[in-house]
Amino acid sequence: MTALDTRPIERETLPIAPTPQNPAPRRGGRMRAWATRHRASITWLSPILALSAVVQAINLGGSPQRIDDEGTYTAQAWAVNNLGELAHYTFWYDHPPVGWLQIAAWTGLTGGFQRYDIAVLAAREAMVVATVVSVALLWFLARRIGLGRGAAGAAGLVFAISPLAVQFHRSVYLDNVATPWLLASMLLAMTRRHQLAGFAASSVALGIAVLSKETYLLALPLVAWLMWKNALPETRRYTLSVAATLLVLIGGSYIMLALVKGELTPGADRVSLVDGILFQLGARESSGSILDPQSLSAATTAVWLQLDPVLTVLAPVAAVAGIAVKRVRPFAITLAALIAFMFRPGGYLPVPYVIMLLPLAALVIAGVTDAAIRSLRARSGARRLPNVAWLALTATAAVLIVPAWGTQLRGLLLSDLDKPSRDAQSWIADNVTRDSRLIVDDAMWVDLVEAGFDRDNVIWFYKLDTDPAVQAQSPNGWADSDFIVTTDSMVTSPNAASAGSAIENSVVVASFGEGDQQVEVRRILPEGVDAAQQSIDAVAELRLVSGSELIQNPGIEIDVEDSARLGAGQVDERIVVSLAQLVESGQVSVVDFPIVTGEEDLAFRQVVIRSVGGDPLVADGRATPAARELLEQLDGRFGPESAAPVADGLLLTFSVIAPDGLVS
Secondary structure, rough: OOOOOOOOHHHHHOOOOOOOOOOOHHHHHHHHHHHHHHHHHHHHHHHHHHHHHHHOOOOOOOOOOHHHHHHHHHHHHHHHHOOOOOOOOOOOOOOOHHHHHHHHHHHHHHHHHHHOOOOOHHHHHHHHHHHHHHHEEEEEHHOOOOOOOOHHHHHHHHHHHHHHHHHOOOOOHHHHHHHHHHHHHHHOOOOOOOOOOOHHHHHHHHHHHHHHHHHHHHHHHHHHHHHHHHOOOOOOOHHHHHHHHHHHHHHHHHHHHHOOOOOOOOEOOOOOOHHHHHHHHHHHOOOOOOOOOOOOHHHHHHHHHHHHHHHHHHOOOHHHHOOOOHHHHHHHHHHHHHHHHHHOOOOOHHHHHHHHHHHHHHHHHHHHHHHHHHHHHHOOHHHHHHHHHHHHHHHHHHHHHHHHHHHHHHHHOOOOOOHHHHHHHHHHHOOOOOOOOOEOOOHHHHHHHOOOOOOHHHEEHHHHHHHHHHHHHHHHHHHOEEEEEEEEHOOOOOOOOHHHHHHEEEEEEEOOOOOOHHHEEEOOOOOOHHHHHHHHHHHHHHHHHHHHHHHOOOEEEEOOOHHHHHHHHEOOHHHEEEEHHHOOOOOOEEEOOOOOOOOOOOOOEEEEEEEEOOOEHHHHHHHHEHHHHHHHHHHHOOOOOEEEEEEOEEEOOOOOOOOOOOOO
């Protein structure tokens, strides 16, 4: 006979069924109960999330300056929302589209492109959201592997507010979109209950991460290891099989997209997935050895070091030290492998590659530090010296971080590095006719199209050499365009042969900023600078000779400074000719030659005239009949493009490009 078990029944194992006397707790009550249980974690995590969001969002449009890659992903997201297409040009499988589809979803749901004058800022807003989500997931991952709240908080802060992190996290990179999915995949791979659903979700998250940025496939061994170690032995084969199958199916969806579009394999006059893969794996130009100080790889890591030398040096040390700490060992090994991957010979090192390293580095550094502190508290003599050495190293790093981070963060949060780009766009909108053809950095492609330029006339410089559709529209290549807008991204790009030729055969018509932030608007000379030089010299001679003659005319009333400008040939030849023509009608009173922003070193093409023949041109803020007579007199191919009343007279503005024929 079986003995009766007389042990008391625990309340947790036998929940009380809801009754009128004991109703089920309402949702609000369950939320309060949950908040009460996790009060300490909420107290730690909430300010970290708030600080992360604030640091990422402050000066979002000022620093860093927009670059070409950001513009490309932004334009592709814009194309999804506005054109119903995967890209603003031919989609050619250089990256899977899932990353910018998520950016498109955010901007579409929030009206981002309508809320910002600069399209890239709408996409940067999505990066802020991705970063804050990543901070939360990194916290939970740190807690899942057993780190204390302080260590988990430190990992989140390093990940969020290191200057290296701020620079790259707020930039529109697909890696930022992939990061929260990778962290979610790691977290779900450590699921202890409901492992079938957890591992399935982990595979889905990893698949989305990889289809957001393909380099995140390098994290597959880590996720697989986490699943293997955490899987229950009795169900391991089943749960891992389901997870692997889902991952293959998600990856296969990209192949299916190419297959449905008939673009799986190479063919005449079409892009293909195979070509895209071959480009990424082998055809792409090598960055050179990271050990070669002249290589692109060395330049890339130098940027990382400049932004945060402390974290950049501490991360590989932590990767080695972390191998000895069981709870962070798989993450440390992965971090070490990813760092070692950078040293492979002949490979390509993407500039945003560091984004994938940042959460692992933050987690491993925090994990090793947490383990060292616990070991010393437990008075573990065997490891006392290594632990003391590590804590001394991290204490030194913490001391160095204060001035290093302070200087870099001050620049990121206060400087306006993007002002030259904005000024250049404003100048183009105000001074370039909408039928002009422009070669541009992709960072301003959407903005110029939104400003009224035909999308076929706003050409991303990279496509001049790579897209047959663009080449068909430009049978003469760069010579079919009117202007080229140069940025550091353009002039340093290895894939800008046609843009380089356009730059060599152009003249500056407006310039903004200096150094790496300089943006120039240049007028393209289809016949080439050498062929056009004779005409350029003749125009300069006309300005000099006619200006010197004009200041001798007693019919011109002008101050000494402006007279010197005329005599030095610094005033546009059309203004000089127009003033000479007006003098025949009576004395002309010239107030000023205003400088157009960005044209400080060029010929002045604006003039303010107070009166002609004693008749004022502006009265009570309005143009007088004398002003209308003046405009009729100057009407013609060489007349002003626009006229506007200003405080001191009538402002005449002449076009950027003078019509041919004034100089014969």
